[in-house]
Amino acid sequence: MSEPKSDSKPNQPRPHSAEFFNEMRDYWWNADFLRLMAQRLDFTGVSSVLDVGCGVGHWTFALAGVLPASARLTGVDREDEWVRNATQRVAAAGIAQRCEFVRGDAMSLPFADSTFDLTTCQTVLIHVGDPKDAIREMMRVTRPGGMVLAVEPCNMASMGVFSSVTDTFPTEVVAATHRFHLVCQRGKRTLGLGFNSVGDLVPGMMAELGLRDLRVYMSDRATPMFPPYDRAHQQAEARQLMDWHAREHWVWDKATTRQYFLAGGGGADEFETLWTQAGRQMELEIAAIQAGTYHCGNAHITYLVAGRKA
Numbered sequence: 001m002s003e004p005k006s007d008s009k010p011n012q013p014r015p016h017s018a019e020f021f022n023e024m025r026d027y028w029w030n031a032d033f034l035r036l037m038a039q040r041l042d043f044t045g046v047s048s049v050l051d052v053g054c055g056v057g058h059w060t061f062a063l064a065g066v067l068p069a070s071a072r073l074t075g076v077d078r079e080d081e082w083v084r085n086a087t088q089r090v091a092a093a094g095i096a097q098r099c100e101f102v103r104g105d106a107m108s109l110p111f112a113d114s115t116f117d118l119t120t121c122q123t124v125l126i127h128v129g130d131p132k133d134a135i136r137e138m139m140r141v142t143r144p145g146g147m148v149l150a151v152e153p154c155n156m157a158s159m160g161v162f163s164s165v166t167d168t169f170p171t172e173v174v175a176a177t178h179r180f181h182l183v184c185q186r187g188k189r190t191l192g193l194g195f196n197s198v199g200d201l202v203p204g205m206m207a208e209l210g211l212r213d214l215r216v217y218m219s220d221r222a223t224p225m226f227p228p229y230d231r232a233h234q235q236a237e238a239r240q241l242m243d244w245h246a247r248e249h250w251v252w253d254k255a256t257t258r259q260y261f262l263a264g265g266g267g268a269d270e271f272e273t274l275w276t277q278a279g280r281q282m283e284l285e286i287a288a289i290q291a292g293t294y295h296c297g298n299a300h301i302t303y304l305v306a307g308r309k310a
Ligand SMILES: C[S@@+](CC[C@H](N)C(=O)[O-])C[C@H]1O[C@@H](n2cnc3c(N)ncnc32)[C@H](O)[C@@H]1O
Pocket: 015, 016, 017, 020, 025, 052, 053, 054, 055, 056, 057, 058, 059, 076, 077, 078, 079, 082, 104, 105, 106, 107, 121, 122, 123, 124, 127, 128
C-alpha cells in the first residue's frame, strides 16, 4: 500500500488522521494472528460487515483477508477524501466487488437498525468525544446476535517502552516525557477530540452497554528495531522518524501538540521545554540508527474487544 495521495488545496486543513495514514500502518498485523482471531471470534457465518471510520481501508483490507469470500464489506468515514481513496484502493486490489465505501458520521450512521452481522472499527474510538455513544450506534446497526468488534490502543503504554537511547535517561527526563504525553492526551480529551488510551476502557463500556459474551484480546504484533534495520517495517520506522524530525513533528504537529498540552493544564514555558526535549530525543535516536547502535522491542497495546448484541 502506498501513502494516500492528498488532493487537498494548499493551506486547507488536511482531512482527519492524514498524518497517520503512512506506510507504518501496513505493518500493524501478523497475518496468522488475524486468522486466529477470525477463528476465535468465529467469522464463518459473517456475510455483512461495517467498518466504521474506515479511513483509506487498512482495517477493511485486513478483515477482507480473513472473512468468508462471500462476505460484503462496507466502510464509512466522515472524510470524502478517504472514501474516494479507499474506493480506488479496493479497485486496484481487485476486491471492489466485495467492498463499498460511503460517507457518514460514526455518531449517526447512515444505515437502518440491525443491518450488519459484524460492525467494527479500528483506532476510531480514540478520536471521538463520546466513545460510548459511538459503540451504542455500532450496536444499533448490528443485527441481534451479531458482533461489535473494536480495535483500540492504549497509547500511553508505548511510553513505558525503553530503547537503547532512553534506558539511561535521567529519571526526571523519563518522567517528564510521560507527563508530556499524558497532559496532551488529557487535553485532547478535554477538547472533545477523543482519548488516545481509550482501549483500556472499551471492555467496561461494552459491558455497560449490554454487549454479551465479551472477548478481549491484544494484538501480538511488536515492531522491534535492531541493526541492520533491514526489515521493511524497520526501514519504514526509520523513515518516519527522520521525516518527523525534519518537519519538527512529534505525534502531532507543534501547534496541535501545544493546543492539547495547554488544554490539559500544562504551561506555555513548560511546553517549549518538553517540545525541545522530544526533538532532542528524536535526534539521538536518528544518530543511533545511523551509527547502528539503536534498538528497541517496540511493544504496543492494541486491544481487540468483541461482544454480541442480545
Ligand atoms: C486513525 S484513523 C483510522 C482509520 C482506519 N480505521 C484504520 O485503522 O486505518 C481514524 C478515522 O476515523 C475517521 N473519523 C473520525 N471521527 C469520525 C466520525 N465521527 N465519523 C466517521 N469517521 C470518523 C477519520 O476520518 C479517520 O479516517
